[in-house]
Amino acid sequence: MAPHDLRRPFKRAAISDQQRGRELSLQRQAQHRRDAQHQARCLASFLNPHSDPEQPEPETTPEPEPEPSDSPKELDIRHASKLKGAEARKWFARQLMLPEWMIDVPDQLPKDWYVFARPAGKRCFVVSSNGTTVSRLRNGSMLHHFPSALPSGARTRDSSGSAQSYSILDCIFHESDQTYYVIDMVCWREYSLYDCTAEFRFFWLSSKLAETGACDPPSQYHRYRFSPVPVYNCDLAGLSAAYTGAVPYVKDGLLFYNKHAHYQTGNTPLALVWKDENCSQYVIDTDSKGQVPSQQQVVLELQDNGNLSTSDDPPVVFSCLDRAFIEQTESRSGNLLRFAIGDGGLNFVDGKLEKADLHYLGKPNRARAFADSYSKVMFQYMARHSPLRIDDLLASINSLSDQENKPSDVEMVG
């Protein structure tokens, strides 16, 4: 409690010129912001469709949205590589390319598609940057945080690039041999591969990954081994090799990637997953106790209007809940709900889902981030009733090669 200073400004102007300079700048900025805003508003009066009542309303004009975030730009990833905590979870939850389930066989399998055996395990993004490596699961939560031989993946002298550089790999962590199997490459040493074809990405993956030593056995600065998976052209030989060939991992179905497709976040029909009992232990979904339930179960998302829909964009509506039921189960829009498909099954009209016999079971595990996709529900439904078999796939390839071998039907009349 020393005596209190009571000096007051002496022979000084009330405000300094520096402060005056700041305030004048702020005034100028505010004025320019007003001008810019005003200009934007004026632009409205003759560009905006509303100004002419004859014009259709904008809700009808926009194109249907393709995908919520179809091509994240390179800098967006730079941003993401630095994200932490909840922000990172939210971001990564939306970033994986999610294959649809194969419910019918695409044309031109041998020409346009790759096939490989999917390792059984946890699908995740692996991000190496700033001297550390982090893997994140499909729901965005962190799996491991470790040093690796990936670029900037550990705090060692990295002669091959700046410490700031980052890489992002799409992987499956295979528990029994503690290996990250790399199934796709999204970003390598700050070079974004989002807008590259699968053909290029797989080429880049196979040539770059080994260079780093990431495929070497674990060591002090490299806790987990990384490994590429053998990828085949989806011709007869390729499909057979993927289906029956020996791999060091437990298989969980086959993945089909369209060669020309870019890395697209979210569900995409340009990557497909297919399974049967020979190449997967998990063809038919099990419940939380690991048992195959007697009835197929689906997880759907409750919409504002009571609709129950899949995670697809646009969503496929399975049913609609009434208000009383929503209130009784204390559900809110956006909630995920679990249902069983009853004996009534799924009914289709003209190939479109018309009616589903759903029975409410409860709310799924909190870790679930998404509802089931339409293709997943359909694949599961087919697996229980009339599965798509390996023979069907082989036959489709055969029929194509038959066509190619046949002489052309067109008569040349030169």
Place this chain on the structure above:
Amino acid sequence: MAMEVTQILLNAQSIDGNVRKHAEDSIKQFQEQNLPSFLLSLSGELANDDKPVESRKLAGLILKNALDAKEQHRKFELVQSWVTLDTAVKAQIKTCLLQTLSSAVSDARSTASQVIAKIAGIELPQKQWPELIVSLLSNIHQQAANVRQATLETLGYLCEEVSPNVVDQDQVNKILTAVVQGMNASEGNNDVRLAATRALYNALGFAQANFSNDMERDYIMRVVCEATLSPEVKIRQAAFECLVSISSTYYEKLAHYIQDIFNITAKAVREDEEPVALQAIEFWSSICDEEIDILEDYGGDFTGDSAIPCFYFIKQALPALVPMLLETLLKQEEDQDQDEGAWNIAMAGGTCLGLVARTVGDDIVPLVMPFIEENITKPEWRQREAATYAFGSILEGPSPDKLTPIVNVALTFMLAALTKDPNNHVKDTTAWTLGRIFEFLHGSTIDSPIITQANCQQIITVLLQSMKDVPNVAEKACGALYFLAQGFEEGGPSSALTPFFQEIIQALLTVTHREDASESRLRTAAYETLNEVVRCSTDETASMVLHLVPIIMMELHKTLEGQKLSSDEREKQSELQGLLCGCLQVIIQKLGSLEPTKYLFMQYADQIMELYLRVFACRSATVHEEAMLAIGALAYATGPDFAKYMSEFYKYLEMGLQNFEEYQVCAVTVGVVGDICRALEDQILPYCDGIMTQLLKNLSSNQLHRSVKPPIFSCFGDIALAIGENFEKYLIYAMPMLQSAAELSAHTSGADDDLVDYTNSLRNGILEAYSGIFQGFKNSPKTQLLIPFALHILQFLDSIYMEKDMDDVVMKTAVGVLGDLADTLGSNAGTLIQQSLSSKDFLDECLSSDDHLIKESAEWAKLAISRAISV
């Protein structure tokens, strides 16, 4: 658990740097590794009368620093670690501390007092340590004077640390009783009386109820007034400090005592030692502050209900108060004008006289004029200076009608004195007084101008001549020229300064090159005046301002040549760069706004940018605020061409945004992002990820000064407007931040004025962000993405409307957002808009506003809404 720490604490005060460093490291390590044992050891050391006083004091100091820190986040961490400490450990520490209050060593007692108060500051608000006050109060009745002294000191610190509402009235009463009794003349021990008087200073905030009780208030006031007459100078000083504090806290309770207080203060001002006299003058300055505030708030006619009325104490005391203050003016110190830190009775008296003039206006003039007339021609410099200072002091307050005739006579005299008076002190005050004349009595708002064609030449000649005088006089002459130029700011296309423009600029540049320009902040004043002269220039003199560009650039270039600078030289370099960048910024802003020079100036843009980048490169971790401001002005002037500088400039932009410590720099940089957005439009896109990432980080940080957050939100709007629908990818980050900030700022109930102002600036930022986003997405197929936010935004508008505490700026922005929402979402939001209160009552209120900006925005909103709901 306690450890022996004496030697380490002594080593930490060793004169041997190595020993000290080692000890400091060990202390730090101990604190990090075992906090409970660390704190116990320190409190044990402090309490132990067998230990040396040096180690005990340091132990207490470290203990205090383990409980509190200046930086908010650090303080929060420390409080958390104390709160989570084991209860038994805390109890043992507290016992040690209370025990120390009985020590024979006064330094140990005093340190313990401060630590106890810090703990009380943490625990009392949590309803913990209820026995503390009881135990302190029981000490008061002890025989030993040292215990009573230490206890009163502790109560004083405690009142400083905790807020009055956490102590219940019963305990407040007991504390005040103990403190006031300790101050009473019947207390024989001066140390106890002093501690009690200082404690009262802090306890005054607790005495609301007691000051409302006539008997208790009379008693407190009597004891305080008696203490101002104590034979002990420190007690008298502390008692006057109490009076100063009472004058602002309990202004409305003073009527009954003001006559007595006047007598006491007058005696102290005339006869007492300087520290006491200064407090006595401060009492009246503080009363002036109160009355100026009250009169400003009510414009003179008091009609308020609950607010404090003006008692016109100054007006009543005027006939006695003014002579008392005038006497002090003659007590100048020989070299006070060269000493930055000087503060003496003459300075305090003159300052108070200036405040009195602002409080009473015209009434002061006849009371001061005789003093001025009598003294201004006296041979003794003190009399001439005092007269001049008195004159300068009363120029703000009285009406121009009253002052102009006097100033017209005095002006010639002042100009002569500035040239011819042999005394520097007199010249300093004369130049300052001329500056005050120009500041308050010259300008477009004054009816009868004091500066005419006839005297303008002479005024300028004298001021320019004076700028060659000793630094403190030259600095005041620059200041006078500053206000002279400012008065011509709104003078239209032609300025009275035009004929002298070249001469003035040359003279100012010459001043900046004076060898002694670093004294008395002369160089700074010269550049500031140059800035003002440029700001107030007109088309006529634009070409001369253009000629300044290469000159200032050359000066800036010179600052970059020095290599291997000492830290002192580096600071000087940085200061000079600040002045030069500031000056260039003003020039750019001026030239960019004048048509004839706008394009001519562009030839320098590349070179200027190169210089700025080199100025930035001079510092490794921070960014120069003035250089950043200058970049904003340059971006505005160059427009889209600024894109070519972005790749090099970007890292400094990022650095500026990361500068949390110097938050002004951060705020300025945020503003510059807005400038660049408007200059580059969608060419800024490649940099937006980095910028947005940093802005979002800044918003989430609790280390960044809150004043920077509203401009960050506005900046979101600037970015969205620049990049349009590309803002899509930031929506998932920006919208939740905007929404939660909106929720926080919707209600202000119970907030003080500062918080209401802040809340309004936050609302404005949020609303500007929404405006920019809506306008940015307009006519894009992605407008749909904004539909989900419409309801929340309309609810936000409704709730701030219902709060009824929006200022005009927020009102204008809010009604604009209403229009932007309707404009962009159209019929998609038609129903929502119709359901909102904003689209009816609020819009109507804005449509009938007197403020044309609000009205303009409201008309726009009305149009947009009618379109949205007509389909």
